[in-house]
Ligand code: AMP
Ligand code: FE
Ligand code: FE
């Protein structure tokens with residue numbers, strides 16, 4: 001017998017706070033998700049776990065389930081890949097060391113970006129970028145964009161990326177990223193699970209993330225693919241969903257919310273099916289057990 005659904009569970013597994021390039025504090029992020037009717041939220045700041053504690057405390061207060069995660073900057077066959085890592089032990093030495101390396105690469109890139117901007121006669125001070133980055137552990141191009149907006153060089157983060165900071169732009173500078181294969185292994189060793197974020201966001205070029213590449217990554221322990229994401233159009237989602245089905249990978253959907261920092265990524269605009277979350281959490285529980293590490297529990301939200 002089918003039980004009528006009074007309220008479909010809404011699950012959003014990829015969001016940012018101001019500890020990276022979002023604009024909400026972790027507490028605001030959790031409160032906003034609760035207000036938006038999200039039942040299960042993952043906080044996944046770029047390359048840092050510094051928002052976890054505040055988010056977890058708030059989740060307990062407001063009564064929302066919280067999954068602690070990270071969106072790790074990695075590289076695979078020369079292409080940048082964002083890897084969502086859920087529920088790893090945040091004190092795992094190799095994970096900590098590698099995230100530190102990525103954060104250092106972010107810091108080191110700033111002077112290089114500012115030098116490139118000077119070449120096109122745009123003069124920003126590093127202190128201004130850092131002031132606008134506020135509490136962010138992961139300094140990013142969006143913060144440079146904010147400084148460009150403040151200096152009235154552009155009107156928005158979007159325009160800053162389109163005209164100056166994006167790939168091919170005059171102030172584009174690459175930075176260090178972790179090796180994808182190694183990071184999948186590291187997260188597993190830290191008792192967590194991995195999902196590739198927006199794998200086919202660059203529509204015409206999937207790099208090495210084709211069927212064969214994904215099959216190989218699955219064999220190495222990859223748990224899932226983020227299929228439902230704003231950067232994937234309909235046909236892309238359906239092809240990716242089919243591939244995930246063939247490879248028996250977990251399928252996730254999420255907003256990639258950045259507060260007011262990114263247009264068209266409202267909380268819950270894409271969601272994950274409960275069965276898929278369940279599978280992901282089962283895999284995480286198994287990884288945690290095998291690793292012997294102390295992994296963060298899902299905040300139950302039963303206030
Ligand atoms: P970075 O992490 O410094 O390499 O910068 C990349 C980040 O910029 C990504 O995490 C995106 O969330 C963000 N981003 C990319 N394009 C845009 C855009 N057009 N508007 C706002 N944020 C963007
Ligand atoms: Fe971002
Ligand atoms: Fe991303």
Ligand code: ZN
Nearest residue numbers: 014016071256
């Ligand atoms: Zn993201």
